[in-house]
Amino acid sequence: xxxxxxxxxPYLTTRKLNPENQETPIHFLRQTITPTEYFFxxxxxxxxxxxxxAFFLPIAGEAMRPTIFTYQDIIRMPSKHLTLPLECSxxxxxxxxxxxxxxxxxxxxxxxxxxxxxxxxDLLALIGLKSTSLEVVFEAYDYGKRKxxxxxxxxxxxxxxxxxxxPDTLIAYELNGKPxxxxxxxxxxxxxxxxxxxxxxxxxxxxxxxxxxxxxxYQEIDYNYFPYKDNDLGKTPVTQINVxxxxxxxxxxxxxxxxxxxxxxxxxTGTGVIIEVEVTTDGGESWHKAxxxxxxxxxxxxxxxxxxxxxxxxGEYLIMSRAKDSFGHxxxxxxxxxxxxxxxxxxxxxxVKVE
Amino acid sequence: xxxxxxxxxPYLTTRKLNPENQETPIHFLRQTITPTEYFFxxxxxxxxxxxxxAFFLPIAGEAMRPTIFTYQDIIRMPSKHLTLPLECSxxxxxxxxxxxxxxxxxxxxxxxxxxxxxxxxDLLALIGLKSTSLEVVFEAYDYGKRKxxxxxxxxxxxxxxxxxxxPDTLIAYELNGKPxxxxxxxxxxxxxxxxxxxxxxxxxxxxxxxxxxxxxxYQEIDYNYFPYKDNDLGKTPVTQINVxxxxxxxxxxxxxxxxxxxxxxxxxTGTGVIIEVEVTTDGGESWHKAxxxxxxxxxxxxxxxxxxxxxxxxGEYLIMSRAKDSFGHxxxxxxxxxxxxxxxxxxxxxxVKVE
Numbered sequence: 099x100x101x102x103x104x105x106x107x108p109y110l111t112t113r114k115l116n117p118e119n120q121e122t123p124i125h126f127l128r129q130t131i132t133p134t135e136y137f138f139x140x141x142x143x144x145x146x147x148x149x150x151x152a153f154f155l156p157i158a159g160e161a162m163r164p165t166i167f168t169y170q171d172i173i174r175m176p177s178k179h180l181t182l183p184l185e186c187s188x189x190x191x192x193x194x195x196x197x198x199x200x201x202x203x204x205x206x207x208x209x210x211x212x213x214x215x216x217x218x219x220d221l222l223a224l225i226g227l228k229s230t231s232l233e234v235v236f237e238a239y240d241y242g243k244r245k246x247x248x249x250x251x252x253x254x255x256x257x258x259x260x261x262x263x264x265p266d267t268l269i270a271y272e273l274n275g276k277p278x279x280x281x282x283x284x285x286x287x288x289x290x291x292x293x294x295x296x297x298x299x300x301x302x303x304x305x306x307x308x309x310x311x312x313x314x315x316y317q318e319i320d321y322n323y324f325p326y327k328d329n330d331l332g333k334t335p336v337t338q339i340n341v342x343x344x345x346x347x348x349x350x351x352x353x354x355x356x357x358x359x360x361x362x363x364x365x366x367t368g369t370g371v372i373i374e375v376e377v378t379t380d381g382g383e384s385w386h387k388a389x390x391x392x393x394x395x396x397x398x399x400x401x402x403x404x405x406x407x408x409x410x411x412x413g414e415y416l417i418m419s420r421a422k423d424s425f426g427h428x429x430x431x432x433x434x435x436x437x438x439x440x441x442x443x444x445x446x447x448x449x450v451k452v453e
Numbered sequence: 454x455x456x457x458x459x460x461x462x463p464y465l466t467t468r469k470l471n472p473e474n475q476e477t478p479i480h481f482l483r484q485t486i487t488p489t490e491y492f493f494x495x496x497x498x499x500x501x502x503x504x505x506x507a508f509f510l511p512i513a514g515e516a517m518r519p520t521i522f523t524y525q526d527i528i529r530m531p532s533k534h535l536t537l538p539l540e541c542s543x544x545x546x547x548x549x550x551x552x553x554x555x556x557x558x559x560x561x562x563x564x565x566x567x568x569x570x571x572x573x574x575d576l577l578a579l580i581g582l583k584s585t586s587l588e589v590v591f592e593a594y595d596y597g598k599r600k601x602x603x604x605x606x607x608x609x610x611x612x613x614x615x616x617x618x619x620p621d622t623l624i625a626y627e628l629n630g631k632p633x634x635x636x637x638x639x640x641x642x643x644x645x646x647x648x649x650x651x652x653x654x655x656x657x658x659x660x661x662x663x664x665x666x667x668x669x670x671y672q673e674i675d676y677n678y679f680p681y682k683d684n685d686l687g688k689t690p691v692t693q694i695n696v697x698x699x700x701x702x703x704x705x706x707x708x709x710x711x712x713x714x715x716x717x718x719x720x721x722t723g724t725g726v727i728i729e730v731e732v733t734t735d736g737g738e739s740w741h742k743a744x745x746x747x748x749x750x751x752x753x754x755x756x757x758x759x760x761x762x763x764x765x766x767x768g769e770y771l772i773m774s775r776a777k778d779s780f781g782h783x784x785x786x787x788x789x790x791x792x793x794x795x796x797x798x799x800x801x802x803x804x805v806k807v808e
Contacts, residue, residue: 109464112478123467199806245808353554451554453600
């Protein structure tokens with residue numbers, strides 16, 4: 099019959115199409131760099147209609163020399179490459195208990211890319227920041243309606259001046275060795291290492307340095323932890339990525355042979371580096387150190403780990419992983435519940451049956 | 454910038470790659486015929502290496518004239534087109550409570566195709582069935598190991614002679630107007646309307662008519678309802694599709710505007726036709742008839758339905774759908790639990806929040 103076997107490939111998992119929200123098939127990728135076509139896609143609005151204007155990036159506000167940088171200016175400046183995960187702050191939202199509303203992301207709203215760009219601080223040095231500079235506001239081309247406010251809004255958020263001046267906060271123009279794809283922010287995207295990905299604003303339209311606290315709805319209403327269901331007490335902004343891990347294989351509720359199995363996954367954090375991943379196969383009675391695939395975890399990049407499990411007997415097993423970082427943060431048994439479902443990082447759990 | 458907006462398309466949802474098991478993105482397709490590239494994929498084993506032999510189909514056993522039919526013989530015989538859903542008997546397995554082991558299919562292990570083939574009864578007439586014929590055994594080319602038995606097994610199952618002789622039980626060779634794709638059983642596949650899809654055997658290798666009950670593991674171990682966790686009492690084979698429905702939109706845990714919303718989905722059954730779909734938006738206090746998109750449901754094909762919901766107030770709403778068929782079957786509030794997780798058909802439930 100001479101039929102070539104067709105390729106068996108994973109696909110993005112579709113959560114919504116209008117706007118487009120799709121997850122990375124995270125259980126089926128063991129690469130350090132997520133191939134671009136497998137990058138998770140998260141949008142608040144439909145894709146912006148782009149124009150030539152997007153190749154001109156104005157930076158103004160509390161500046162001695164407000165400047166319109168061209169794309170050509172930017173790609174000719176000294177650049178930097180960074181390998182880092184972007185994680186949606188709603189990653190794993192489906193696992194909150196009690197359940198919350200919003201996009202029901204499972205564990206694939208995270209992807210790791212090789213980003214190339216210019217440190218924002220170099221652009222800010224050129225415009226000459228005034229001493230009154232407090233925050234830097236980033237406005238994107240995408241816009242649309244909200245359910246809670248009248249009018250239309252561009253996606254707009256700010257960074258504290260210290261984070262904006264961090265040498266690794268980039269105005270990026272390449273992902274995985276190519277111009278950033280349209281769906282991921284072409285031509286210019288902010289990349290903010292160690293923060294959840296709502297900070298890494300796509301389709302940059304303009305940047306404004308301000309002397310006060312920015313209060314747009316994507317700063318003050320969304321992307322805040324609200325610990326209580328019915329009131330706003332204890333509200334705090336979502337910023338750094340919480341220490342976290344995922345078990346890629348085996349998948350939940352799978353049936354395994356008796357014998358030896360490899361439990362494997364990766365771990366990441368927004369504070370320091372991953373120093374340890376522990377695995378339990380008895381629901382938390384005993385914990386074992388997993389092997390970290392990179393001995394010394396490079397800053398930012400996720401760390402693959404594996405643990406060889408010799409299954410003692412047939413039966414049901416509750417397997418968990420928990421990561422620890424160099425700041426002493428460790429995954430909790432139960433993630434801190436919050437009304438909008440951000441920052442989930444409970445120990446990762448799968449149940450399997452050995453026959 | 455002259456960038457064409459890229460297409461926004463859904464993808465299959467990956468459950469496993471080895472062997473390949475992927476779901477249809479069922480919430481994002483409103484077509485009567487599922488496009489072939491969106492057909493769910495369910496395999497027990499890796500894909501078989503096919504040979505020229507697969508164009509020859511032997512039918513033997515309790516027959517006066519055992520015959521090897523060629524592909525060319527079959528495609529020259531009078532044929533029949535049928536539009537029908539294939540549903541994996543494990544569809545919705547992830548929703549059983551208590552949870553069960555096995556592939557965690559959500560609601561997309563179902564697709565509807567236009568199948569073309571020859572009634573099996575016409576081939577059986579040509580070979581001349583003996584009066585001792587009790588079952589017809591179908592052996593497939595795919596094979597592999599099981600976790601519970603030594604050795605390797607081809608996927609093999611039988612049909613009772615009455616079902617095998619049903620005029621709509623087909624030896625199919627086309628799906629959606631083209632030769633059946635390799636992944637879906639090329640060149641010849643059995644199609645058994647109204648039964649769960651384990652019966653519609655791909656990559657047919659040979660057919661044997663027997664005078665006794667077939668006892669292979671895919672007949673006697675898998676694809677049986679076991680009502681108890683720890684014993685095999687009450688075991689019954691999985692056959693006909695249970696009456697069922699899915700709410701395609703809105704999706705679970707979504708946040709909606711105040712105003713008018715369309716609740717829509719489809720319903721199907723393996724016994725008779727769908728005669729009614731009811732929707733509740735208050736957790737089952739009151740039920741409303743949905744509009745069936747085809748007034749008179751064609752035999753086999755699924756029935757789209759919709760219900761226009763005027764949201765009275767902001768708040769949380771528990772929406773459910775339940776279908777009823779012409780045999781008087783109706784979806785239960787809670788699906789009948791069984792150890793291997795087959796035949797789930799509990800009322801379909803989504804919770805939404807209106808802001």
